[in-house]
Amino acid sequence: MFERYSRQTVITEIGIEGQKKLGNSCAALIGCGALGTVIASALVRAGVGKVKIVDRDFIEFHNLQRQILFDENDVRQNLPKAIAAERHLMAVNSDIIVQGIVSDVNYTNIENLVKDANVILDGTDNLETRFLINDVSLKLKIPWVYGGAIDTVGMTMTIIPYETPCFRCIIPGEVYGAKGLTCETAGVISSAPWITASLQTAEALKILVGSEKINRDLIDFDVWGNRFKRLKLSGRNSDCPACGQGRLDFLDGRFTTRTTQLCGQNSVQVLAPGRQEISFENLAERLRSAGKVEYNEFMFRFLADSREMIIFRDGRAIVKDTDDEVYAKAFYTKYVGT
Numbered sequence: 516m517f518e519r520y521s522r523q524t525v526i527t528e529i530g531i532e533g534q535k536k537l538g539n540s541c542a543a544l545i546g547c548g549a550l551g552t553v554i555a556s557a558l559v560r561a562g563v564g565k566v567k568i569v570d571r572d573f574i575e576f577h578n579l580q581r582q583i584l585f586d587e588n589d590v591r592q593n594l595p596k597a598i599a600a601e602r603h604l605m606a607v608n609s610d611i612i613v614q615g616i617v618s619d620v621n622y623t624n625i626e627n628l629v630k631d632a633n634v635i636l637d638g639t640d641n642l643e644t645r646f647l648i649n650d651v652s653l654k655l656k657i658p659w660v661y662g663g664a665i666d667t668v669g670m671t672m673t674i675i676p677y678e679t680p681c682f683r684c685i686i687p688g689e690v691y692g693a694k695g696l697t698c699e700t701a702g703v704i705s706s707a708p709w710i711t712a713s714l715q716t717a718e719a720l721k722i723l724v725g726s727e728k729i730n731r732d733l734i735d736f737d738v739w740g741n742r743f744k745r746l747k748l749s750g751r752n753s754d755c756p757a758c759g760q761g762r763l764d765f766l767d768g769r770f771t772t773r774t775t776q777l778c779g780q781n782s783v784q785v786l787a788p789g790r791q792e793i794s795f796e797n798l799a800e801r802l803r804s805a806g807k808v809e810y811n812e813f814m815f816r817f818l819a820d821s822r823e824m825i826i827f828r829d830g831r832a833i834v835k836d837t838d839d840e841v842y843a844k845a846f847y848t849k850y851v852g853t
């Protein structure tokens with residue numbers, strides 16, 4: 516069974532023992548876009564025993580430029596990213612468990628999603644979710660690997676709870692709502708997330724085999740500007756609200772929004788925490804007279820008032836072609852209800 520992994524067990528720091536550790540490990544990946552597809556693919560191929568892939572989106576044509584696990588067929592089938600990733604990766608390695616979970620990660624569910632993980636990987640595109648991952652990592656003492664990429668630049672850092680600086684030691688949480696760059700306005704060239712994701716994967720493997728060589732710096736690069744930098748981090752910040760003072764604001768739901776603009780999509784997501792699972796059959800009955808209805812096992816598409824909305828079974832929805840969060844919430848409330 517180790518023939519499959521012979522090229523990596525030859526590496527002294529991994530060896531047969533390390534490979535066994537990988538096989539007994541679980542990695543939770545939050546977000547399966549440009550970063551996540553590379554990370555998921557690498558972890559599955561490396562033989563990590565269980566890889567959980569959590570993502571809220573479905574696949575669109577403009578994803579194919581950089582999200583390596585997906586193809587045109589997935590777009591035509593309206594597949595959620597987590598499901599398509601699971602299907603493709605189960606065909607790559609049947610020795611391990613690949614679990615695709617279609618869900619928005621938020622303060623009500625993150626603990627449950629990552630509690631069995633030995634490492635958490637950041638494949639998200641927003642600061643709010645990263646602060647949430649940071650909080651849960653501190654609470655459950657699970658290391659995580661931050662990664663971010665946009666335009667031609669990428670950045671990564673590894674967080675070992677209460678040992679290295681946490682994400683909030685570096686970035687104050689209060690700024691999370693500030694509108695930053697998005698993939699839509701700044702664009703993204705595939706090399707930037709791919710390099711970032713490869714570095715994140717190496718960190719995850721080091722953590723899982725118990726290597727001493729974990730990266731303790733902030734790595735920052737620009738593939739177009741030919742810049743590769745390591746920024747030395749000056750230890751943990753004793754004033755850090757999270758790892759210093761034990762305030763897990765994001766996990767406690769103190770900073771939670773019910774609507775979010777989706778990076779690069781000109782769409783708004785509406786969240787309905789605590790909502791019971793929606794029956795698409797019943798919803799179709801209800802909405803057929805109000806507009807155009809179309810659904811499959813995973814998603815429900817509704818068109819009305821020249822507006823498109825995608826609804827998922829957990830009650831979450833994406834209102835397309837708008838960045839107006841108030842309008843999106845009103846549109847959702849009008850047709851799906853609260």
Ligand SMILES: [Zn+2]
Pocket residue numbers: 680681682683684685751752755756757758759
């Ligand atoms: Zn901290």
